[in-house]
Amino acid sequence: MSTSERYEKLFAEAGLEGLKMTEVKNNHQTKQNKIAKLLDSQSATRFRQFFLKLHVYQQAQIITELDFQQRQRLYRYLTAHEVADAFNELEDKAIGAKYFAEMIPKYAAKVISAMYTDNVVDILANSRQEDLGRYFHFLPDQKAAEIREMLHYQDKTAGAIMATEFVAILSNQTVKSAMHVLKIQAKQAETIYYVYVVDQREQLIGIVTLRDLLTASDNALISEIMSPQVISTRVDTDQEEVAQTIRDYNFLALPVVDFDNKLIGIITVDDVIDVIDEESAEDYAGLAGVDIDENPDNPVMAAIKRLPWLITLLFLGMSTASLISHYEDLVSEASILAVFISSITGTAGNAGTQSLAVAVRRLADKDADHRGLLKIIFSELLTGLLIGLITGTTIMVIVGIWKQNFSLGLVIGLAMMCAIIVANLAGALIPMLMNRLGVDPAVASGPFISTLSDLTSVLIYFNIAQIFLRFILKQ
Amino acid sequence: MSTSERYEKLFAEAGLEGLKMTEVKNNHQTKQNKIAKLLDSQSATRFRQFFLKLHVYQQAQIITELDFQQRQRLYRYLTAHEVADAFNELEDKAIGAKYFAEMIPKYAAKVISAMYTDNVVDILANSRQEDLGRYFHFLPDQKAAEIREMLHYQDKTAGAIMATEFVAILSNQTVKSAMHVLKIQAKQAETIYYVYVVDQREQLIGIVTLRDLLTASDNALISEIMSPQVISTRVDTDQEEVAQTIRDYNFLALPVVDFDNKLIGIITVDDVIDVIDEESAEDYAGLAGVDIDENPDNPVMAAIKRLPWLITLLFLGMSTASLISHYEDLVSEASILAVFISSITGTAGNAGTQSLAVAVRRLADKDADHRGLLKIIFSELLTGLLIGLITGTTIMVIVGIWKQNFSLGLVIGLAMMCAIIVANLAGALIPMLMNRLGVDPAVASGPFISTLSDLTSVLIYFNIAQIFLRFILKQ
Known part of the structure; x- marks a missing residue:
């Protein structure tokens, strides 16, 4: 019996199998209902008793699930300090800004004063300018200055995420x-x-x-x-x-x-x-060319966010189409060539995506110096060569046997090998180039690399095919 | 002047511009050299003075950069407790196991005793069975039992990462x-x-x-x-x-x-x-179908790790090729169709990758219930419809004008739209299916989705083309 099985058995014996997440969830639902009921019935004392016993993270979660009326009562029943403790744990900062806006400004200022600076600044960064003015009016001068200062720190620097409450x-x-x-x-x-x-x-x-x-x-x-x-x-x-x-x-x-x-x-x-x-x-999102935090409830917004990349890549893809179009005579002469376009572009694209993912991570991991970069490139070149050799040979044999045409197999195999080497190199070089240019290399997404490699793969494929055309048709 | 410019100016005035990472690095190099020199010259006291002043993380880093001889001296000059403090910070657990193996077992046991259980267990999980026996021989019974117990905990559970030193x-x-x-x-x-x-x-x-x-x-x-x-x-x-x-x-x-x-x-x-x-x-690695922690120094190992996916996908890609092969007559009749294969498969693959990335993250985020899953599917369907409509119309217009053939444009546009909708659905459904089957959905990589969507895209494309063939050729 494995350890996990052993434990499952023990838990089952103890009648505990249902505990874990589901219980936490049900538990939360019960608490949430109780809080809402206490607020609705305006039982301030009992509400305080129950609410303040919860962990601040749970308090914050419950607040986000109340309606406007219930929240207004909550603000009345709790001190600004107590609200501040819960607000410190709010995960959605935009919602925090909304809550401040629905408080009377003086009360909001009290809550703001009582919160940790880093947390409150994250929320206030989502507030409208005129709301900020109203809160600042009621804030102690020093606190206001501190918050103003931190609101100015560059996003994503130490200054923007630090707290000023230290000993x-x-x-x-x-x-x-x-x-x-x-x-x-x-x-x-x-x-x-x-x-x-x-x-x-x-x-x-x-x-x-x-x-x-x-x-x-x-x-x-x-x-x-x-x-x-x-x-x-x-x-x-x-x-x-x-x-x-x-x-x-x-x-x-x-x-x-x-x-x-x-x-x-x-x-x-x-x-x-x-x-x-x-x-x-x-x-992760960069690798797929998508914003993964998009709102799941709104397919229109999701589409709007995803389209720019797709349309850009569509145009890049059109250059591949126009390249193939350039070789249309070749295709009509040997229509068999069309059969393997997607195999070659697909495999090279996959290899390029792998190479890209490794390179982006490696670039992020350490401040790679010149020698480190050369090493990555050299390593990807060798890896590409090996992968190209093996996949190229594989497809050569498959095509040769399947179509009983070993010249064709040779062309496909050779083209795939070259296309993979180029894709691997591109996968390593492009993020480095972007790094150099000061662009986050994570933007060089997998879709971008595979679309780009479509172009080079087709170019390689048709050029090799043209050279061996006589032999392909002869068989 | 932006905040960051303001700071740069201030730092420059203070003559501090070079501080940051480079200084930490040079600093580290100097310390490393000094430690190596002190060990080489067998200056035990001065070595201890200098080494023990460093942060334990730096100590651990330096240890990994010493040679065998130097490490042996270090073990002699430091107490087992002092070595344990540094070893707690070792990041590469396999290297830790190697170091234990090069100590005399009694000394190793002392170091093991003095380390935090969670850290030492991570290292010992990399040790050979016979080495473990040797260490356990010298360990206090209780400690040995504790470690043995933890070595049995399922990997990636709370038991495997917990420490037993609490108050x-x-x-x-x-x-x-x-x-x-x-x-x-x-x-x-x-x-x-x-x-x-x-x-x-x-x-x-x-x-x-x-x-x-x-x-x-x-x-x-x-x-x-x-x-x-x-x-x-x-x-x-x-x-x-x-x-x-x-x-x-x-x-x-x-x-x-x-x-x-x-x-x-x-x-x-x-x-x-x-x-x-x-x-x-x-x-992240799953999305690209690659192990990003592969050893950069060894292209052969990298190739071996990446090839299984690529070859598997190559075979999947061959079914696309055989599908196209099935339509070879159609292609030789209208070779223009070959021109747009890669545009359609490429765009659908990109859209499917986006959909996949979003779905995988959403599945990981919350324990989605039945309704949550249906919502994701419905949302991806709608998003796919919208994206398909817009990219489809775009390419229809481009192709219509470019090739002066609006029937062809319609075929390409329609095919792209349908292919995108199918790819988006697949991107959402496949990780869910894997989740259901108990497989980590992160394995459903972008390359897999785009290779799979090549197949469906080609099928859709040629079927639509066949229906409209008369009109395409007429123009």
């Missing part, structure tokens, strides 16, 4: 006084597990983990126990690089410094998970 | 005594920021964060401050689901319980990041 101490403090600071700031800070050490000019000079603080003696100086080799990121660093650093070092948070090494924020690991997922979804 | 306390302890336990366990536990509350039977009944402990009064009881609504995962839960939970709730760790709700481990957020990346890389 900083001085190096000449004792462990005891540091712990005191921590206890006071514990409620607001996004993480209290890393404490950053700064000098008088607010420059980052060290880091102490809460673990270090706990195990150190009360009277030790921070300067004695801190780790001075603190790894930080600059405010303009790309979010992908930030994610990689946090991942490599298994950090819970990474400090963000400005150009003067002044500590201005932290990026926590939970923000980075979203970045990693976002970036890989982009790569 | 558990009883609910009738005071905050003060809990803090005392924490301080003692701080050195070994993988995280001390979450403390789990268990009853006498080791069943999980609550959770307290270190933040809660810090802000509570010393004499408070754990039962008063703990949160009893603790979210946990079962040992046999799929790692993808675990990752989703940690991500949704922004947890730093998730407790793992067995079928009896007994707490047996924790999964920390850093393990989950690797899972998320691994799973999305799999989706």
Whole structure:
């Protein structure tokens, strides 16, 4: 019995088989219904009792499932702080902006103040300018300035995803006084597990983990126990690089410094998970030439989003058609040639897509230098040669036997081999070229490569066929 | 001036433009050289001084760049605990297994004992059976049993990625005594920021964060401050689901319980990041029909890994060829038809790939029920209809004008529309079917869909062409 079978048996014996996701779901539905009912019957106290016991993530989920009337009551029954805790967990930022807009601005400002800056900025980036003005009117000046500043940071940089709620101490403090600071700031800070050490000019000079603080003696100086080799990121660093650093070092948070090494924020690991997922979804979508986050409920919008690529590729495909058209006499002389067009273009396209996927990932993985790039190209060339040789030989034999025409088999096999080599090279070279030009190589989609390789494959195919035409027809 | 320009200017003024990644790299090279030199000159003390100051992730990186001789010295100069700290960060698990094999077994056992169970199990899963026996011989019985147990957990489940080093306390302890336990366990536990509350039977009944402990009064009881609504995962839960939970709730760790709700481990957020990346890389690779983690240094291995898909698809493509062959008379009568084969198959293949990518992601996103599936199919059908209508009309006009043959244009346009609708439906249906059959839908790659859609497209094309043949030739 495998481990999983063993467990299934044990769970079944314990009568637990139905637990997992379905139970969580039903559970959620029950909670959701109860909350809605409590709001409808205006039972403020019982609503608060029940709602505040839930995890903030569940609170956020439930809020999105309420109707307008119910949400208005919820705003009345909860303090701005309590709403802020739930709003910190809202996943759909545009919905958050909608909720702010339906609050009275003063209340919205209170919620905004109580939220973590990184989360609230993500939401406010979706708000209309005039709404922002209304909220800012009621915000404390410093908070307003902070949010305004962060709204300006370049999208997808460290600055755009950092939070400004961190704990900083001085190096000449004792462990005891540091712990005191921590206890006071514990409620607001996004993480209290890393404490950053700064000098008088607010420059980052060290880091102490809460673990270090706990195990150190009360009277030790921070300067004695801190780790001075603190790894930080600059405010303009790309979010992908930030994610990689946090991942490599298994950090819970990474400090963000400005150009003067002044500590201005932290990026926590939970923000980075979203970045990693976002970036890989982009790569994935790029490979298929489609926006995978398109709205499933609206086929018209989906079509509008997918069409630009398809029409562009259709025009690229027309150049293949016009190339074939150029060889129409050849085709009418030997119509057998038409039979294998799709085999050759298809196989080369598939090989090119594989090569592209590998190259895009490899380019994203490391900052490849000149030698690294040459290596990728050389490797794809060799791989293409091998693959071309094997698939070419395979189809040569198949065609030779099937059509009893080994000259034709040779032409098809040779053409397929050359087409694959070219497609593999293109699959590796095109993303590199785009990288060079500063375009995200993930845009070089599979459909693009296969459409492009259709063109080169047909060109190769008909040229080889023309050379061997006599032999093909003779048999 | 944009924010990024403003920053560039500021950085330039501060003379800092070269800092970022290149500096980290050069820095690493310098450190690496220095370590190698210290090992070569057998300066144990200075080596220890320098090496132990580095972050454990850097230590791990440097170890992988040493030669055999240098590593042997490193094992001699460092304690097993110090080596364990670095080994916890090793990314390539197979290399870790190699290193264990080159140590004397007793030393290896010490390192194994000192590592976190989840990390060491990942490495030992790559070790040979006889090596394992040798290490186990020197391991404390309990540790050996723990590792053996975890080596048996199904790959890609919670059990396989959990660590067994967590902090558990009883609910009738005071905050003060809990803090005392924490301080003692701080050195070994993988995280001390979450403390789990268990009853006498080791069943999980609550959770307290270190933040809660810090802000509570010393004499408070754990039962008063703990949160009893603790979210946990079962040992046999799929790692993808675990990752989703940690991500949704922004947890730093998730407790793992067995079928009896007994707490047996924790999964920390850093393990989950690797899972998320691994799973999305799999989706991405699936879309291109290639293993993107193939070894770039070995084109032969790369070719061997890519060929099975290509050859399979080549055979599928041959059925398209034999279909066209069936219509060879039609082609020799109207060779113009051959010109547009690749346009139609290409565009339908591209549309099908888009539809596939969206469907695969949507299937992975939520546990879609019956209605959800029908919705996806219906939505793809409508999207396909719209896309088909627009691209079909476009090519009809182009061909009509280009070839001065509007009957031909109509045939091509109609064929393209139908081919796209079928491809879109296939793109949505095939991953669902695979899901039903228990196969990972991500295997239904773009190349597969486009090769399959070649077949249906050609069938549609020639059938429509045959019907309108008279009109095409008339013009």
